[in-house]
Amino acid sequence: MVLLTNGKVENGGPITNIKDVAVIGAGISGVVSAAHLLRAGFNVTVFERTGAVGGVWGYEPQPDRDPPFPNVRPPTPNWSEVEKQGLSSDEVELIHGPPNPCYAGLKNNIPTPVMRSSLLRWPEGSEDFVDQAVVHQYIQDIARRHNVYDVILPHTRVESVSKPEGDTQWGVSTSTFTRTQSGHKLTKKNWKFDGVVVASGHYHVPCVPDVPGLATWKQRFPDRVTHSKQYRTPAPFSNQTVLIIGAGVSALDIAKETVVLGAKIIQSNRQSKYDILSSRLPDGIERVPMVAKFIVDETAGDSNSQTLESDRHIPGKVILEDGRVLECIDRVVVATGYITSYPFLGDLEQPHVPWEEADEKVVITSDGYITHNLHKDVFYIPDPTLSFVGVSHLVSTFSLFDFQAQVVAKVFAGQVQLPPRSVMQEEHRERKLKFQPGERFHSLFGAEDAYIDKVLRWVNADLVKAGLEPLPGMDEEWKVNYKVVQERIKSTHVLT
Template identity: 75%
Template sequence: MGSLTSDRNASEATSLGHIQDVAVIGAGISGVVSAAHLIRAGLNVTVFERTGAIGGVWDYEPQSDRDPPFPNVRPPDPNWNEVEKEGLTADEVALLHAPPNPCYAGLKNNIPTPVMRSSLLRWPEGSEDFVDQKVVHHYIEDIARIRNVYEKVLFYTRVESVSKPDGDDKWTVRTSTFSRTTSGHTLNKKSWKFDSVVVASGHYHVPFVPDVSGLATWKQRFPDRVTHSKRYRTPVPFSNKTILLIGAGVSALDIARETAPLGAKIIQSRRESKYDVLASRLPEGSLRVGMVKDFVLDETAKDVTSNSLGSDKAIPGKVVVEDGTVLDGIDHVIVATGYITSYPFLGGLQQPSIPWEDADDKVLITSDGYITHNLHKDIFYIPDPSLVFIGVSHLVSTFSLFDFQAQVATKVLAGQARLPSKSVMREEHRERKAKFQPGDRFHSMYAAEDAYIEKVLDWVNGDLAKAGLDPLPGLDEEWHAKYKLLKEKLQNPETAADTFGKT
């Protein structure tokens, strides 16, 4: 990517100039609410969605994605030409062009609906605190329908490049649109120009697979027995099996709680972390162990593969835990270790070979695959704030916070609120990094998003007041009341796990 806007008039507030045409990448909750607020502000919006549906990770597809490489620890280089290999069927190209999301049939929200909602639409009267993915999916679709977002969405269209060449005042967006034909399929390439780009593509595309000794060998020999949780769809294949779950997040908990009633024996391996608060929610009889150190194959079964291993037979080998504990009789290994943050369409702003500590003042993604660098308030790309990110923040009320961030972005892009000078934004970002400690999650707002919202409101509403405009209301009283209760639970180790109730 070429050099971006220079830091002229560093002591003054940052003005974006005239913004009219805006691209939104993704039609999940972040993209839908971003588009809706931008449309309401009178901006021209085009939404690019690589699948055929609104809803993002809440859109359930029975077919799962391919497994990633084992291991998979850094943001990968994009391979856009993979879909152009000779001999691929239309179905194969469709899968490569828009890999399925990680949504499983039993997925539910893990924070209460009163705290997880958009300002654009209330949940249906009588909605329970925890609902299944169909209800959540319909909710997102309803927002898109009521707020006229559908007509702005280009489906089956993936963004392959976002750049701003030297001397250009507009972003160039290059896309590929998949279409089925009577004879197969077509891929239509197109180039667009926009004043601003909103990245709302989510976190859950590139699985993280840790580099554990022997894991790759187990995966190679028994590919159907060793998978990432992104491929999980229903508990039925795991009935009466012994499952080694690696990871202590919500996906691991959900898989354990869905498979245990079908007779599965659960062994959970995880690293110690202050974010590991879900132990009390595991099914009765589950075994928790430390992090796996080594996967060892039984040398007497060196010729055994998935094809020759009977469905009633365990993987021939043992698993050694860091404290020396030895596990055997494992039927399935499910790696539920999360995802790598990746924006493959941003070209040189993604530098997977650079340690996060060495990030300069332009790079967005480094080798850690988690931190999105050089963002102001987790929203605005500091070198050129017309590049906007919605949904970067972690451990938050998701729909509510992302809707709020979309409103803030809209006020700035519409010219109603101004950003601080770039020098001020850079200094704030440096100070934030200086406070970052190993083991922390840089974008986490765990039990702290109310303070974030208040601080951002002070800035935005100060500008709106100077312009004689109505203030941004922020989150309403009901949200604050419910969030206060949620926060009290999150801050108490004995009740933190209860907030994840019915997942």
């Protein structure tokens, strides 16, 4: 077995000489990663670009800036944007550490007995579904009890992660935002780490489809057309006719919150097996086919206006794919998900390369969803000292990401060996060959128990062989409750 000095496993074997580890992000995946690495004895530094622990569960009234319309591929990073002349400290902070998409009424959609870390049980008597403040506090409690707060650098964004050929450590470049008496300052710093864990999550770059006319509606009526990331409370939608594009969780939540305030909700979507069935929607919500075109009524006197009177509909009409026409729309919410992007990974992100043409090094391509060249959705095959926690999608999040973090700690400690690179590459190729259009590559939709069992067999074979305690995996309470989740998925989604 040969291990190259820069951490690249060619013929299998343990990773050795990992001491200093960077964790990018202080949401649930970053917090549990840091906690398990600290428990294993590593020196850990967590970089968090906002000022808070908790990731998408931390509510801020201030939303992020609007994304481009359309926005269909990973963006090219513009790190120098914060240095533009004339920006206030508030504007720089917003750009430097954009707010997360959490809205005031957000609740977990996976019950708490299934959505929990091995590091901390939910408080006694916790309900299955709780408010975002309760979830946020739970993440903060994990961080506090396991000394993660001691190693977090807030308001610090990672701008570059790289390991030039021949180097034995990862170079990490950061920028830290600090308020001063006269305004603010940005402090740049370069670091060296033996290992890096990317735990920055999915929900940063909104995906806005290139629907004909949508960009024109946004340009002319910017306050009336938004992405769901900008949604905070239902109050602005009271007694409005709202077109929601998308049929996922955020679309359902926004529809449920606004319909009780008298909003008329029309939900448009392109049918997918991941959609929530229309039968599960609240009364009064109409589901229609996907929008084909947005048209502005150029004869209307306010068709070029950027500000419409509150009692005015958007002057125009919406053509659906089945030919139907919608008029008298007051607001449009684009709830079409997010683009996966790791802008700090440099040329490992290739936004103009089709996913089918990904080579054996690239991580992100133009589809903005698949994170390529990962073993078990975690270890970067060319150099597994770069790892990812939280890539797997449509899962029990807290439980699964906690499990992945435990596996990273064992591999980084040299207690569990990765397969030879050729074996990992072949497994990844076979997975791609089975991938079908319309699927979600990283989805474990109702199948994460099988994923966990497979990873456990690999991990525990090495741990037992070395005379170490095996990882326990999920306990019986989780398994029983996960069976209930699987049945719920079958009853609320199209799985054919």
